[in-house]
Amino acid sequence: DTGVSQNPRHKITKRGQNVTFRCDPISEHNRLYWYRQTLGQGPEFLTYFQNEAQLEKSRLLSDRFSAERPKGSFSTLEIQRTEQGDSAMYLCASSRTRGGNTDTQYFGPGTRLTVL
Amino acid sequence: DAKTTQPNSMESNEEEPVHLPCNHSTISGTDYIHWYRQLPSQGPEYVIHGLTSNVNNRMASLAIAEDRKSSTLILHRATLRDAAVYYCILRDVRTGNQFYFGTGTSLTVIP
Numbered sequence: 001d002t003g004v005s006q007n008p009r010h011k012i013t014k015r016g017q018n019v020t021f022r023c024d025p026i027s028e029h030n031r032l033y034w035y036r037q038t039l040g041q042g043p044e045f046l047t048y049f050q051n052e053a054q055l056e057k058s059r060l061l062s063d064r065f066s067a068e069r070p071k072g073s074f075s076t077l078e079i080q081r082t083e084q085g086d087s088a089m090y091l092c093a094s095s096r097t098r099g100g101n102t103d104t105q106y107f108g109p110g111t112r113l114t115v116l
Numbered sequence: 117d118a119k120t121t122q123p124n125s126m127e128s129n130e131e132e133p134v135h136l137p138c139n140h141s142t143i144s145g146t147d148y149i150h151w152y153r154q155l156p157s158q159g160p161e162y163v164i165h166g167l168t169s170n171v172n173n174r175m176a177s178l179a180i181a182e183d184r185k186s187s188t189l190i191l192h193r194a195t196l197r198d199a200a201v202y203y204c205i206l207r208d209v210r211t212g213n214q215f216y217f218g219t220g221t222s223l224t225v226i227p
Contacts, residue, residue: 004159033214042203042217043160056214091159095213103148103207105215107159 002026004108006092012114013082020078021111025094032075033105034067035091036060043091049075050097082115089113120204125222128194136189136221138204143184148207150215151178151189153200160203160217163189199225 005024013019025032030051035043046065047057051072061067064082069075079086089112093105121139128134140149148167152160164171164178166187171178177190191198203220207213 031213035215035217040219042201042219043215045214045216048214093159103150103165104162105213107161109157109159 004092004094004106006090006108006111008111009109010112010114012116014116015084016081018078018080019082019113020076021090021092021113022074022076023092023094023108024074025092026106029094029096029106030072031095031097032069033093033095034075034077035093037089037091037110038087046077079113082113084115087113087115119216120206120218122202122204122218122221124219125224127224127226128191129226130196131193134191134194134198134223136191136202136204136223137186138188139186140204140206141185143206144208146208146210148209149178149180149184149187150205150207151176152203152205152215152217153198154203154220155197155200163202165207194223194225196225196227199223 007022033048034046037043045058046061047067049069064080067077089110091110093107095105096102150165151163153163154160164173164176166178179188201220201222203217205215
């Protein structure tokens, strides 16, 4: 396993701009999750995919947020019209549903977003 | 979402055992108990998980109370690399695989 990768690692943007983050899960992991973490808090669940299907979205995921996983491999998280309150670490995780340890989520290093 | 309660912070001397407690009095029969840790500037890392029986792996041991309303993560010999925030998480396999993290316990290891 090469691990979950996320790009970019850091993003600084001005309020009102759109940003997009990418997550590449561990190969053959069919589940992919997005979390958000603010300073001093634990990660908060945003949404998750099984293959291409987005199966659940948190109430935290406002209309300005959209996530996709078009081919069931990598995923993108887009934030439109960013606000200062969107400043956080955005974490991606993946897991499998068959074979091996299906209970473990493997996290990427995160993308730190700063909205000025 | 089932909730967990952990102390905000704990300290341990290097090479001594550490017992990190977690209360989960509202746990249901289908909730698994997961422990993750997060080192500074990194994503959370899996430590251990269990349902009813105590569990051991190369990183730690998990002791689960008989009524399952509490659990303890045991690091047998703390090292400086174990300094991290430790999260105790309940996962209900019926409702999905997403994790609901609390604020965790920040472990300081004193050389």
